[in-house]
Amino acid sequence: MATVNVNNLNALSDLHKKPDANFTYGTAGFRMKAELLDSVIFRTGILAALRSKKLDGKVIGCMITASHNPAEDNGVKLVDPMGEMLEGSWEAHATALSNAESNEHLIDYIHSMVSSLKIDLTKPANVVFGRDTRPSGESLVAALADGLKVLDATVTDYGILTTPQLHYITRCLNTAGTPEAYGEPTAEGYYKKLAAAFKVLVEGKTKLSALTLDCANGVGAPKFKEFLPHLDDALSVKIVNDDVDNPSKLNLNSGADFVKTQQRGPIGLKMAPQERYASFDGDADRLVYYYQDDDNTFKLLDGDKIAGLAAMYIIDLVKAAGIDSISVGVVQTAYANGASTQYLRNSLNVPVSCVSTGVKHLHHEALKYDVGVYFEANGHGTVLFSPSALKTIHSTEGSNPAQAVAARSLRALSEVINQTVGDAFSDLLLVETILTQRQWTPKVWDQAYTDLPNRLVKVVVKDRSIFKTVDAERKLVEPAGIQDAIDAIVLKFRDGRSFVRPSGTEDVVRVYAEAATRPETDELAYRIGGLVFDYNSNGSGTRPREFL
Numbered sequence: 001m002a003t004v005n006v007n008n009l010n011a012l013s014d015l016h017k018k019p020d021a022n023f024t025y026g027t028a029g030f031r032m033k034a035e036l037l038d039s040v041i042f043r044t045g046i047l048a049a050l051r052s053k054k055l056d057g058k059v060i061g062c063m064i065t066a067s068h069n070p071a072e073d074n075g076v077k078l079v080d081p082m083g084e085m086l087e088g089s090w091e092a093h094a095t096a097l098s099n100a101e102s103n104e105h106l107i108d109y110i111h112s113m114v115s116s117l118k119i120d121l122t123k124p125a126n127v128v129f130g131r132d133t134r135p136s137g138e139s140l141v142a143a144l145a146d147g148l149k150v151l152d153a154t155v156t157d158y159g160i161l162t163t164p165q166l167h168y169i170t171r172c173l174n175t176a177g178t179p180e181a182y183g184e185p186t187a188e189g190y191y192k193k194l195a196a197a198f199k200v201l202v203e204g205k206t207k208l209s210a211l212t213l214d215c216a217n218g219v220g221a222p223k224f225k226e227f228l229p230h231l232d233d234a235l236s237v238k239i240v241n242d243d244v245d246n247p248s249k250l251n252l253n254s255g256a257d258f259v260k261t262q263q264r265g266p267i268g269l270k271m272a273p274q275e276r277y278a279s280f281d282g283d284a285d286r287l288v289y290y291y292q293d294d295d296n297t298f299k300l301l302d303g304d305k306i307a308g309l310a311a312m313y314i315i316d317l318v319k320a321a322g323i324d325s326i327s328v329g330v331v332q333t334a335y336a337n338g339a340s341t342q343y344l345r346n347s348l349n350v351p352v353s354c355v356s357t358g359v360k361h362l363h364h365e366a367l368k369y370d371v372g373v374y375f376e377a378n379g380h381g382t383v384l385f386s387p388s389a390l391k392t393i394h395s396t397e398g399s400n401p402a403q404a405v406a407a408r409s410l411r412a413l414s415e416v417i418n419q420t421v422g423d424a425f426s427d428l429l430l431v432e433t434i435l436t437q438r439q440w441t442p443k444v445w446d447q448a449y450t451d452l453p454n455r456l457v458k459v460v461v462k463d464r465s466i467f468k469t470v471d472a473e474r475k476l477v478e479p480a481g482i483q484d485a486i487d488a489i490v491l492k493f494r495d496g497r498s499f500v501r502p503s504g505t506e507d508v509v510r511v512y513a514e515a516a517t518r519p520e521t522d523e524l525a526y527r528i529g530g531l532v533f534d535y536n537s538n539g540s541g542t543r544p545r546e547f548l
């Protein structure tokens, strides 16, 4: 069995010493204050090389970003060969490597992986990486490169990219020269592919008024500016919050997460009634839309609304193309608004699955449908076309001109939508396609259903690990008895629904509540919040005043 060059590892690892901290590779990879990340990223480089060797030298992607987190944070996520998230069973290896206390422990763990996973160290390792606009990215890339040197990986640094661009590039590199070739493995190739498909989709339609796009002062801004010229004149976009030269502004009072959680527009953005607005998050994999109604109320068109719009459109298009062998399904999490689930099931008659929080769960479930639409309410999602659906779409010519046009649109749609991961650019083009095809204002889109008022509350507890869930995180089985208490409260509220789960990314327990009216929703959320806080005296700090 080949072994790791210990001298090489020692010399490199000494440059990236582990601080006194404990790390976990979670739903969003590693994510924390950037100053803690140097050793974690160095070791993630080693893991990426091991993963590539395990997969016979297939290219693994590595993205340095902390998405919607504040500017001082950073993080890292690995991308598997087809552009999907790192296989779940490797997350534990990432965690173990990052926590090895000494070089000896690190080497031991690598060797234990080599033997238990039968990794052939003589195989090549190929890794590509990119980063968002965070200032800490540059030195973290250097740590990553050192980690990759440990196992002599062949690397390509793609510089500053959006997260979905790196997923796209990874898939392109691994499919090049095969019948599944995904495209040119460059940002330029990505722009060309998306733009060509979008132009087909809106050809001959009257252009909509300009969309105002908030880029959260992140990587979406320079990259969307690079992309726009490829669209020629097919779409008008006015970019705001594009100040990437002031890192402290990243995600500050702007961006998809701010808009979704605060249920308001970015601070400083003057909104005009009935105009379209959209926000990206800090690494451009999330998208939400919004508008201001005639009575000046703020209206959010979140991931659930995008999923509903996309499902409605795809079902119509499949029918219009005369195809009856393709079924559409939608995947949501428990955070999806109850009204959206009702709309999908009862108005669109599509099957809806509910899975645990985290995109990998949604992605996995969506693969079970011919066309699987998946979105988290926060705006992260995409539409997956199965190989058989693609085959049908590509072989459908249509028996009349209308069917031929619909089939052509379906083909273009499968090109415009990023098949690897939720992608704000791609999702934006999807929404703009549908609104342009239908000549809809955001208000018309919004009329599909009315969201139930909802509230998300964070509860700080002493130990969130005591909260154990089942049923796609909708029910608590531990602590014992708490679910009965929740159910008893929920029963008192019209259209009431509430669930409690520990966050996978923050040290809090989240409470979600919805009910028929805003006051009832707030009362429900704060009563459950209070219940969780008080349960077995597990609350931490001062009991929030609003808790009932």
Ligand SMILES: CC(=O)N[C@H]1[C@@H](OP(=O)(O)O)O[C@H](CO)[C@@H](O)[C@@H]1O
Residues within 6 Å of the ligand: 027, 028, 335, 357, 358, 359, 376, 378, 502, 503, 504, 505, 506, 510
């Ligand atoms: C309620 C909510 O928005 N939760 C987010 C959040 O997960 P938590 O496990 O709830 O902290 O971060 C995840 C990663 O970005 C994202 O997938 C998920 O939707």
Ligand SMILES: [Mg+2]
Residues within 6 Å of the ligand: 067, 068, 281, 282, 283, 284, 285, 286
């Ligand atoms: Mg993101």
